[in-house]
Amino acid sequence: xxxxxxxxxxxxxxxxxxxxxxxxxxxxxxxxxxxxxxxxxxxxxxxxxxxxxxxxxxxxxxxxxxxxx
Numbered sequence: 001x002x003x004x005x006x007x008x009x010x011x012x013x014x015x016x017x018x019x020x021x022x023x024x025x026x027x028x029x030x031x032x033x034x035x036x037x038x039x040x041x042x043x044x045x046x047x048x049x050x051x052x053x054x055x056x057x058x059x060x061x062x063x064x065x066x067x068x069x
Contacts, residue, residue: 007056012048033069034058
């Protein structure tokens with residue numbers, strides 16, 4: 001998974017990681033939950049372009065773990 005210098009997560013790299021773990025994501029509509037707005041954010045269909053990022057402010061943290069829903 002790719003995280004830039006601001007702490008933003010490259011969504012396409014996260015999706016590739018999930019696919020490698022055998023999650024059935026191929027050709028799916030992809031969203032992430034925004035704790036800031038309390039809504040799901042639509043990002044597009046798989047495969048995603050590499051420029052789509054999940055902002056660091058939208059990534060929850062629990063201890064040393066980053067959590068994206």
